[in-house]
Amino acid sequence: MTLEHHLPALQVVVPLLTAPLVAVLRPKDLAWAAATAASAMAFAISVTLTSMVLDGSVLRYEMGGWPAPYGIELVIDSLSALVLLLVTGSSTVALLMGRDSVARDMEPHRQPLFYAAWLTAMAGLAGIAVTGDAFNVFVFMEISSLATYVLIAGGTDRRALTSVFKYLIMGTVGATFYLIGVGFIYMMTGTLNFADMEARIADAPTRAPLLVAAGFITVGLALKAAVFPLHVWLPNAYAYAPHVVTAFIAASSTKVALYVLLRFDFLVFQGNLDGHAIQFADFMLPLAVAGVLFGSAVALYETNLKRLLGYSSIAQIGYMILGASLLDQAGVTAGVLHMFNHALAKGALFLALVLMARRLAGFDLLQIAGIGRRMPWTTAAFLLAAASLIGIPGTAGFVSKWYLVSAAFAQGAVGIALVVVIVASSLMALAYLWRVLEPAYFGTPLETEGNDAPTPLWPLLVLWVAALANVYFGLFPQLPVTLANQAAGALLGIPATGVFP
């Protein structure tokens, strides 16, 4: 067996085994270097895996050589590849530019532990994306969640403690709901393997426990994914986490929860379980619309920039759910595509904040006044990512809006209403980002602010790579569109291109 064959396992094993090593490494910069190298290696593995599934094939890997459904099976398809790219990519970029920011935020002796927790979180998130086993998902979910709580509370801001407690309670409820649902399914089908569940669920003697299971799983994962109205943990968790952590989790963690949600609801339930449409699409669509409008509207009045972007994320998650709950090829493609494009935009925005934090006392909209003149390059990158979030043509955000609006138009009368919602929310995004950009460029800086040391070149370069990715994938979106299209085909059971099992 070649090394290539083991890549699905290595995707998780590399960061997971590096984590304890990082925890004992001294000095702190060595820990940072080891963590970054592990993350970069994981990213390289993700890229390789993506290139292997880009033709529509599915990679299967039997853990320990035990055949499925008895052993744990790892399954890599287009959807998992897309999520893996997000997780490992955002982690790598955030680590690459985050060393100074972490060094400012915590004492030296705690930094190696912080990096160890980071790798653990990443390994957990990647694990969710690679595994084909429902219980395994739960295990990785707990690993990543516990590590994420540590990351969020890792900074100096004491307010993070209360927000992380809220996140912990709600996250645990979500994970427990998921586990209850999986338990019901195991009771009825006797299997934990996704593919096996899909095959056996139709043979179940009664339907009621399965519907209950689907309800528990959908709600539990919606909690983890911050789907409105289960979003309340998100804004504060984003706002008070160390800035680098925000950049990482904003681009990855909710997307991973959404990934499991899509996997379960489409692959396992949809088409196999009568009445599931009511529980999923008919139930989620109004929530998605409400989330889109609510998130954007709150962001319009929010005065803290990080919380503002957090509420914007709630709206953006609404777009993804909206696309998915249209239940057709175009809609699901748009939803999955928006996972990718939103991660690009939001990740770049939070990365810009990492650099801005060097000069700013805080992220109140009054405090960012004049930052455009003090840090022209950083603010310009922020501007570019903001354009992508709004959906200005030529950026990645526009591509997913285009697919989303096209998919909505195809729905007839309901579709027109959805188009109105999407357009209205885009305009609100324009308005709330304008509330940030106008003081940033035209405001007068407050007197009391800290250092005016020049921005180091290296983090700025990394930031610009992230910002320009928004333009690149806006003009040449073939990669994410192909992945999203194949993922949608697989989820809906329609082979789009290539051969699906």
Place this chain on the structure above:
Amino acid sequence: MSPAMALWVPLAGAVLIALAGRWPNLRETVTLVTTLTLVVVVAAVGIDVWEGARPYAHFAQPFPGIAIAFAVEPLGMLFAGIASLLWIVNSIYSIGYMRGNQEKHQTRFYVCFAVSIAGAMGIAFSANLFTLFLFYEVLTLATYPLVAHKGDADTIASARVYLGILLTTSIGLLLPAIIWVYVTVGTVDFVPGGVLAADPSFVPRGILEGTIEGPALGLLLALFVFGVGKAAVMPVHRWLPAAMVAPTPVSALLHAVAVVKAGVFTLLKVIVYIFGIDYLFEQHTADWLLWIAAFTILAASIVALRQTNLKRMLAYSTVSQLSYVVLAAAVLKPLSEVGAAVHMVSHAFGKITLFFAAGAIYVASKKTELAQLAGIGRRMPWTMAAFTVGGLTMIGVPPTGGFVSKWYILAGAFQSDNYLAIFTVILSTALNAAYFLPVVYAAWLLPEGEAPKQDHGEAPWPMVLALTTTAALSVLFFFFNAPVLELEYRVVEPWPGVVP
């Protein structure tokens, strides 16, 4: 010559201008060299088009069936031609204005200007609605720093209105309209397929023909008309007076030529290539457009009558004149479409002259109000002579370009006995005279009111050179308009065919 060059030249110019920012003389040289290069490029593309070619350039393919691509046809050629030609004149004028006024951030000004021109070129040559939309937004965003140039609270408030209206209408209405077209016919190319695009004798029929009908067609048209905020059809015209806070060269080239013409050009192109004039004429759902255009022409003229500030009066005059193009397009007859295209040219020459004159008056005397202009003709004879020519063009008096376009608009209106259009044009001519002639009269014949704080003559010579050049172009266009007409006839008649 590849039409993409018309995009790369000003963009490369923008980069070089930024690099040369520390040495003003070098920077201005770069600007002028860029403008000249662009005219050469556009002329080269123009010669190809004239000889019957349809230059095409493909850049990227973000969506299935939708490319970022350029395909040059007569309407776009005309728009690109005016914008690039007047950019030279405007750059000469800008140098005089920005230096004479000792403006700050001059490098940013010239960079944004070059990017705006690149946006205008992209709009002019776009092969499909998607590419057009892309550059439409580039133009909006690149002109924002120019409008907000002064940077004080009032300017920023106005610039917010500018950006707010243009972005809101384009994202909220234009984009859904484009996607609607895409979902309906599966393409947003102005000319379906590459085969027809290469054939110069092809007369556009409208890609929507036979698909959307009745009220839905009218709704789609409304999305386009109000989505293209740059065309300033009431009630989405408010950004244009707001944009007058910009330095005068910006008002002159962008808000009399490039930006506003990009708006009416887009509408013209949508009506001719997407809807098809015959199809829209049969469907009768475009009739409301005539009324709204007529209303805009008259209402804006009446508002212009009541202005006391020279630049704001010119802005409302622009709103009114833009709707001439919309009105002409909405008449939906071949001659009126030609008239719409020609009016883009004649209004451009006339209005840029008027703005140049307004800026020259401001630089020389710091005067901005109409009441202050009494007797100024004796101090600034060249400027006011040019202003007079510009005013006459707006009214449509021969021998100026404005007469030519009004002639064709009226001819088109008579083709379909469209008395609403005829009546509007005539009434509006009277209104135009009512607000331009008093200014001209006061400037030449009334005695000077209060003595100016300092004695002044003409503005710096580059400005005078620029405004006399455009005034001369206005007059010359009356006599030598045949090439433009012949080119634009190809939009409505098979070519080679009947030459007017």
